[in-house]
Amino acid sequence: MKLVTVGTVAFDTIETPYGKAERVVGGAATYISIAASYFTKELGLVSVVGDDFPNEELKYMQKRGINLDGLQIKEGEKSFFWAGRYHNNMNSRDTLDTQLNVLADFKPKLPTSYRNAKYLMLGNLTPEIQAKVIGQMKSKPKLIVMDTMNFWMDIAMPALKKTIKKVDVLTINDEEARQLSGEYSLVNAAKAIHKMGPKVLVIKKGEHGALLFYNGKMFYAPAMPLAQVYDPTGAGDTFAGGFIGYLVKANSTTFENMKRAVIYGSTLASFCVEEFSIARLKRLKQSEVNKRVKEFEKLTKFTM
């Protein structure tokens, strides 16, 4: 196994100004793994669902090359459920309902075949579970990427900082970078976060692009301006999946490859938001990915 991803596999009910999708497939590990599967077929997923999770969705993931030996299926229990409503600007949302269900006492257990993976992706989850997964690795991965959110900063900052200390790359949004560091300027926030452990910081700014801070060097990739953003759910996870997926494929963690990884992450995310849930990703072709990467090049290229 080259890449191991831990995170939620879940149901979402989503309302946007364009409509409502009830109990559709969601979860950080779902989006991450599907996005990463465009770059590697040696990837395993660590998560938990109830017996209510549709078998055909699991089959689809397996068809994409995602190994599910690390996915626990709890008989007689229910999958994690989240419901949210996006505001008109799509940049903010209200959580309407959260039902932890199987997640309440989730104890990740990595199959033996996962424990030597060189790339580890910690999707958004409690920082304790993320740390446990790191602890179950037999050898230190070449790269650990961690995603998290303001929720853990609000209620579990000490545990969060303990996990952050162990990772190479942290991916958060701009407000979260400010909250975590106490610095308003993202340049200063990056300096403070480097000191917490991660030598690489990726700040996801949604429609405003992504900023990569790599050992004092900076790279700023725009987001693709889109005619319609249908559902932003999972865009950050899809970004993370494209990001680490590309690094696995390149088997390299240089600045140049991290830049490319940001572009691939942005590319995958730009498709994700075009439809509800994983619908757009499900019918996404490799040729479309390649085409949009070229559009990204055009969008940003200039000569002085």
Place this chain on the structure above:
Amino acid sequence: MKLVTVGTVAFDTIETPYGKAERVVGGAATYISIAASYFTKELGLVSVVGDDFPNEELKYMQKRGINLDGLQIKEGEKSFFWAGRYHNNMNSRDTLDTQLNVLADFKPKLPTSYRNAKYLMLGNLTPEIQAKVIGQMKSKPKLIVMDTMNFWMDIAMPALKKTIKKVDVLTINDEEARQLSGEYSLVNAAKAIHKMGPKVLVIKKGEHGALLFYNGKMFYAPAMPLAQVYDPTGAGDTFAGGFIGYLVKANSTTFENMKRAVIYGSTLASFCVEEFSIARLKRLKQSEVNKRVKEFEKLTKFTM
């Protein structure tokens, strides 16, 4: 004269989280002209001040090559005054005071030497005055760039649209693009605004960069991430001045040159915000401009 700029020359009192500056030099035409003077020395300014405006500030502008034959100085009257307070995030501000003074009955009068200029920059002012300036040109300029703001959309939309119809390039921020077009997606907003007249639209997104829409083609330039933003006042005007200044120098309005113009505009603006008022611009060296342009290239460059 190659470039004519109309706009305010004024006093500002500015409060930011970093301090307060009382009755410092401000005004759209001030920032635009100073920024443009890094690219051309054949530029004239159309505006009005009272006899309270410090002579040494006018001398400074003239030293930068800015022709002031079009600047009316009203004896016994007071210059335009604006006071504002920025919020902690520096992205929003409250207007505390506006005193029109000499601006209340400003009738622009272009000196003969201005009337054949190939480049015309309409800084933020009432759309009627902007239209009057266009009307005083002897021959149609090669390029008319217009800056405006939400204030005119709120109180004078019909007049605004009449002026917009006559210009080649419109520079506004993202919220203004949405308000003007009624479209949330900036891609769709650009399409709608193209139909209003301007074949080029530049959307200024502050710390999130700038988007150039050019006849259906797109270019997205990031803003330089800065350790400290001291005072955002005039950043948009400085951007516009660097933008049109470069086009005057290149004497070209191709897509490739407009992209470079966006980078130069962003570069000048990134200096402007580093200190209060025009303080940073006043001691800005050409070598610093060239160096930051190279940093912009590094910030965005990637190869796939």
